[in-house]
Amino acid sequence: MKNNFIFSTTDIIKNKMDTNNYKYVVLQNRLKVLLISDEKADKSGCSLCVNVGSFDETEISGLAHFLEHLLFMGTEKYPDENDYMNFLSMHNGSSNAYTCNDSTVYYFDVSNKYFNDALDRFAQFFIGPLFNKDSVDREISAVNSEFLGTVSNDGNRRERFLQLCYKEELEESRFDCGNSDTLRIKNIREKVIDFYNNKYHPDRMACVVYSNKSIEEMEEIIKIFNDVPSEKTSNNTNNTSLTKYPCTRYNEYIQNVKKVNWYNLWSQYNDSDKIFKEDCVNKLLKLKSIEDTKRLDINIKTLHPNINNLLFDVLIEDILKEDKGCIKILKDLNLAYDMSVYIRPIKYYGIFKISVFLTDKGFENPILVVNEIENFLKNYEMLSSDIQKMVDHNEINFMYREKEDVIDMIEEISDNIMRVPIQNILNYEYLNNKPSKELINEVMDSIRKREEWVFFVSSNSFNLKSKDSIYGIEYEK
Known part of the structure; x- marks a missing residue:
């Protein structure tokens, strides 16, 4: 199995209370996977983040969000659009997804006994989705219902108002949720399929697998993700280094963040750039x-x-x-x-x-x-004294951090794998670097x-x- 990975490491910093075993691997198609083995796990789960979101839309507002909905509506291997959710429901599981500006996250949990079958169904989203014609209009209505639910929420209204304040040429100014007006257009199914084919490549995907299974067992079941098709025309800009990350010192951490971060933060940031009108x-x-x-x-x-x-x-x-x-x-x-x-x-x-x-x-x-x-x-x-207090506070908080809810943990990690060095994936928020x-x-x-x-x-x-x-x-x- 070792030869099936481009890269692997178990060098991941964890706290004193953490009894989990971790291993990070990069598959042959460059899809990244963090394996978490917890022998005390009551349920198993998986979260997959695609570094594609509303900022990737060029013409149709809400297209990334609409795609998120359609992936649940049947696959070539499991064509019944209710199969996935029914399977999880029958086995004490749940699933959801959300679309952000620069990423879309899909996740589920299920009873340990049925994890392999659930993972196979989940992986098909990214291998052979059907984009069922019969589901298109219904899911446009579902997206529109979500939109209508945000219209009366003051938090969403404030964020929308801020979008109106951004310069119009910036992605940040775009309406991102989508609704019937933006999605009920000619050839929308073909457009969302094109978006999927052009954007959803395995080198833009990061996955977290959590289970009571051993690392060796999980290495076997994640083979299914090797079937996520690669494309030579990928527009991925992630310059992830596949070498080991020696990030025990802050300057090394920053240098490695520059390598792995999706947006190459520091090379693009310009303090003189004006973003608001x-x-x-x-x-x-x-x-x-x-x-x-x-x-x-x-x-x-x-x-x-x-x-x-x-x-x-x-x-x-x-x-x-x-x-x-x-x-x-x-x-x-x-x-x-x-x-x-x-x-x-x-x-x-x-x-x-x-x-x-x-x-x-x-x-x-x-x-x-x-x-x-x-x-x-x-x-x-x-003050340096306040900085030191925060250093002490962060050290205690990380080293004695209690176990999180499984879904919360795996979705957060998957969304950050391509943003920070893998060695620091559990502690990057607690790094005590003055x-x-x-x-x-x-x-x-x-x-x-x-x-x-x-x-x-x-x-x-x-x-x-x-x-x-x-x-x-x-x-x-």
């Missing part, structure tokens, strides 16, 4: 919400969080400190009663997102809130550029003139 930055925008809420959202382009997760963890914690953080200042001024901060990775950069839940005074003076946040960030200094002063300054310089911020206030009390044609969002720029 000029009429959307550094001015108060307004959005009508569904819920009775008063909130301010600030969106800031910065570096991708994978460059140093610890740096962003410290920054976010310091902003939210009740004794001396930005939230304390806003509360003391009676401008806000709560606040959340996180960074969202998008392609080769990150969006630093600050959400402020406003008091009546804050709602009446949103620019004052923005000014206070700007002043806090301008005067902020990251950021250099130069890196801290680079991140803070990007975050402090108020002239590039997109900020808007939301309330259901607004009556606004502009209206989005897709979500029906009322807004004002």
Whole structure:
């Protein structure tokens, strides 16, 4: 079996509580597989990530999402469109999938006894899907139902509004869910098949297999993935190195991230690139919400969080400190009663997102809130003592990390296999690499550029003139 792998390694860092056995292999068709053997597993599962998503669509909004739906609708080996889900249902299993900007993730779990048969059915999605004509219209309706479910969700509405603020030539500006208007078009079945054939190649796939079986047994059952057809015309841009990753030191980690990361983050990032429209930055925008809420959202382009997760963890914690953080200042001024901060990775950069839940005074003076946040960030200094506390915190959290839900674990890992060195696939979020002063300054310089911020206030009390044609969002720029 060894000769059937292009590359394999068991050199994967795990914590003290982790009794699992791990092995990473690359099949002959370049499909990547992480095997996880847990003799105490109650159920087995598999998650496969394809590094293809809505950003890969060029003309038809929602095509990647629609493809995700159609793959469940029968295969050449198992043509009954209900066979897969019925099999899982009969054997204490479940399955689902989701489409993101740059990836689509499919996963299932099932009773250990029936794992081999379930995996065979699952693998056929990527070997011989039927794209059944009878399913096309029904699945368009299913996608449209999902879309309609997002229309009344304020979180989705805010993200849609942010899409309207991106420059129109960028993928980030596109409507990504899809609906009846975008998908019920001539030759849609042929178009989704072309998309599948052109994009769904094994060198863009990463799989996690989890079971109570031994590593040797799993090496045998994953042979089915060798049947995923390769194409010479693959547009894959992943320059994954198949050598061993000696990533015990941070500079080596960064160099290897550059090799394996799907978007070659650091070669593409340019701090001077403007991603938002000029009429959307550094001015108060307004959005009508569904819920009775008063909130301010600030969106800031910065570096991708994978460059140093610890740096962003410290920054976010310091902003939210009740004794001396930005939230304390806003509360003391009676401008806000709560606040959340996180960074969202998008392609080769990150969006630093600050959400402020406003008091009546804050709602009446949103620019004052923005000014206070700007002043806090301008005067902020990251202390070495806070960095060390986060290092200690991360070390304890990783080394004594409790076992996760199987589905949550395998889907997260599969989505990251092509983004970080395989040795660090379990600990990349906990790496205790103290950021250099130069890196801290680079991140803070990007975050402090108020002239590039997109900020808007939301309330259901607004009556606004502009209206989005897709979500029906009322807004004002």
